[in-house]
Amino acid sequence: MNYGLIAGNGRFPFLVLNGARAQGVSLAVAAIKEETDATIEQHAALVEWISVGHLGKLIKFFQRHQVTQVIMAGQVKHVQIFSLNALPDWRMAKMLARLPRRNTDALIGAVADELAREGITLIDSTTFLQDHLARAGVLTKRAPNKHELADIEYGLHVANELARLDLGQTIVVKNQAVVALEAMEGTDATIRRAAELVRNRPLTVIKVAKPNQDMRFDVPVIGLQTLDTLKACHVTAMSLTADKTLIFDRAEVLAGLNQAKVSLVAR
Amino acid sequence: MNYGLIAGNGRFPFLVLNGARAQGVSLAVAAIKEETDATIEQHAALVEWISVGHLGKLIKFFQRHQVTQVIMAGQVKHVQIFSLNALPDWRMAKMLARLPRRNTDALIGAVADELAREGITLIDSTTFLQDHLARAGVLTKRAPNKHELADIEYGLHVANELARLDLGQTIVVKNQAVVALEAMEGTDATIRRAAELVRNRPLTVIKVAKPNQDMRFDVPVIGLQTLDTLKACHVTAMSLTADKTLIFDRAEVLAGLNQAKVSLVAR
Numbered sequence: 001m002n003y004g005l006i007a008g009n010g011r012f013p014f015l016v017l018n019g020a021r022a023q024g025v026s027l028a029v030a031a032i033k034e035e036t037d038a039t040i041e042q043h044a045a046l047v048e049w050i051s052v053g054h055l056g057k058l059i060k061f062f063q064r065h066q067v068t069q070v071i072m073a074g075q076v077k078h079v080q081i082f083s084l085n086a087l088p089d090w091r092m093a094k095m096l097a098r099l100p101r102r103n104t105d106a107l108i109g110a111v112a113d114e115l116a117r118e119g120i121t122l123i124d125s126t127t128f129l130q131d132h133l134a135r136a137g138v139l140t141k142r143a144p145n146k147h148e149l150a151d152i153e154y155g156l157h158v159a160n161e162l163a164r165l166d167l168g169q170t171i172v173v174k175n176q177a178v179v180a181l182e183a184m185e186g187t188d189a190t191i192r193r194a195a196e197l198v199r200n201r202p203l204t205v206i207k208v209a210k211p212n213q214d215m216r217f218d219v220p221v222i223g224l225q226t227l228d229t230l231k232a233c234h235v236t237a238m239s240l241t242a243d244k245t246l247i248f249d250r251a252e253v254l255a256g257l258n259q260a261k262v263s264l265v266a267r
Numbered sequence: 268m269n270y271g272l273i274a275g276n277g278r279f280p281f282l283v284l285n286g287a288r289a290q291g292v293s294l295a296v297a298a299i300k301e302e303t304d305a306t307i308e309q310h311a312a313l314v315e316w317i318s319v320g321h322l323g324k325l326i327k328f329f330q331r332h333q334v335t336q337v338i339m340a341g342q343v344k345h346v347q348i349f350s351l352n353a354l355p356d357w358r359m360a361k362m363l364a365r366l367p368r369r370n371t372d373a374l375i376g377a378v379a380d381e382l383a384r385e386g387i388t389l390i391d392s393t394t395f396l397q398d399h400l401a402r403a404g405v406l407t408k409r410a411p412n413k414h415e416l417a418d419i420e421y422g423l424h425v426a427n428e429l430a431r432l433d434l435g436q437t438i439v440v441k442n443q444a445v446v447a448l449e450a451m452e453g454t455d456a457t458i459r460r461a462a463e464l465v466r467n468r469p470l471t472v473i474k475v476a477k478p479n480q481d482m483r484f485d486v487p488v489i490g491l492q493t494l495d496t497l498k499a500c501h502v503t504a505m506s507l508t509a510d511k512t513l514i515f516d517r518a519e520v521l522a523g524l525n526q527a528k529v530s531l532v533a534r
Binding site: 181182184 | 446
């Protein structure tokens with residue numbers, strides 16, 4: 001059984017390569033011309049550069065290397081798929097024409113279907129990153145205090161409703177009142193807005209996976225950038241969904257949170 | 268039966284005074300020292316200035332003038348209630364001590380209960396503003412087009428869920444995807460954020476009342492400031508909750524929307 005990787009932007013694909021290597025697995029990497037960091041060539045033995053709309057070429061690459069299991073890691077900006085730099089090939093164009101809606105879930109689902117027809121299965125993107133998943137419990141030295149726990153309980157209720165509606169994944173709470181709700185602006189912008197609104201008084205952040213989170217893509221992630229935002233915005237506690245959230249640079253993130261006395265829990 | 272007005276900030280109390288006068292009703296006005304515009308004295312025959320925490324004084328003022336029906340209009344900032352400038356009097360302090368939670372609804376509800384004990388009823392804040400309520404239908408020359416209608420249908424579903432959870436009242440939609448959700452930042456900031464995120468491409472805004480909107484306070488309002496924001500942010504359509512949303516400066520707002528070819532509907 002051979003594994004492949006469709007590498008989008010950011011560090012996610014690099015971490016997958018490292019995780020696989022640690023288990024003695026090497027991956028056939030399809031790097032996306034418009035997205036993937038060029039240094040990926042130094043981290044993988046087998047890399048082919050493929051433009052974002054070239055689905056036929058992608059399938060042929062994996063078939064050539066007998067790949068049957070593929071991981072998708074790192075963002076591919078939605079807008080790229082319809083850009084002039086990346087005109088779709090015949091196979092992609094046919095697939096797009098059949099799509100009733102062109103949102104991210106529909107697009108990735110359709111790509112997964114095309115791959116499946118050729119005997120290539122899209123698998124859990126955390127397959128080689130099980131060590132990076134947040135396991136249930138208090139992850140920092142400090143546990144949430146009574147007030148933070150009350151905010152987390154209330155926030156989880158609200159965040160789960162939002163995630164169920166497939167809106168945002170992050171909410172910011174103070175004194176059991178919601179200060180900010182995420183939609184398209186992303187986690188960091190949501191936290192920064194909340195900090196401005198309460199003039200840098202302490203906040204609690206709740207970030208959740210979707211109720212039926214598809215682990216093949218769009219898995220929630222926190223990392224060093226999240227750490228910086230939490231510290232800058234006077235967040236004192238954060239809650240994640242256990243077993244469904246990745247923590248990149250875990251040791252540094254947890255050390256930074258401990259130093260700033262921020263409490264991180266997964267539940 | 269005598270009517271009274273508890274006047275908060277902004278133009279809302281002035282419009283209530285005008286509306287009442289048009290019906291031959293004069294109001295005993297309790298102006299809030301920390302909030303009410305000083306020019307209110309030129310618009311009402313009977314004004315008493317009362318500090319925000321002085322509930323006992325408020326009750327005595329209304330009793331002295333045989334007021335049995337009271338309207339609350341205009342915001343009283345939550346933070347004022349606990350500020351040093353407005354230490355609560357004995358009656359307010361006793362009421363606050365009994366409160367399990369101090370959110371806006373709980374506070375106003377408790378004030379309403381105290382008034383009721385003295386035979387003073389808090390009534391619908393739109394009692395003298397029935398002409399200002401948005402009635403069901405298309406309010407502008409242009410009706411929403413097919414795409415805007417699809418965004419409104421989707422947006423109403425989401426906005427009603429948010430309002431049911433007592434979070435925000437406004438959402439901004441593009442191509443049936445939610446761009447921004449309001450929490451504490453207010454309607455205008457939510458719309459401006461959405462415009463930045465989509466780089467000023469056309470947007471649809473949905474603003475709703477709560478499912479069980481208490482018409483005694485916190486009734487949704489749009490006005491000239493909303494008009495400016497909609498135009499500046501390339502909003503092409505907006506939906507309001509019929510019979511539960513006030514439109515201040517209605518003629519000017521509708522003329523401005525018509526000129527900018529923005530469609531406004533209430534449903």
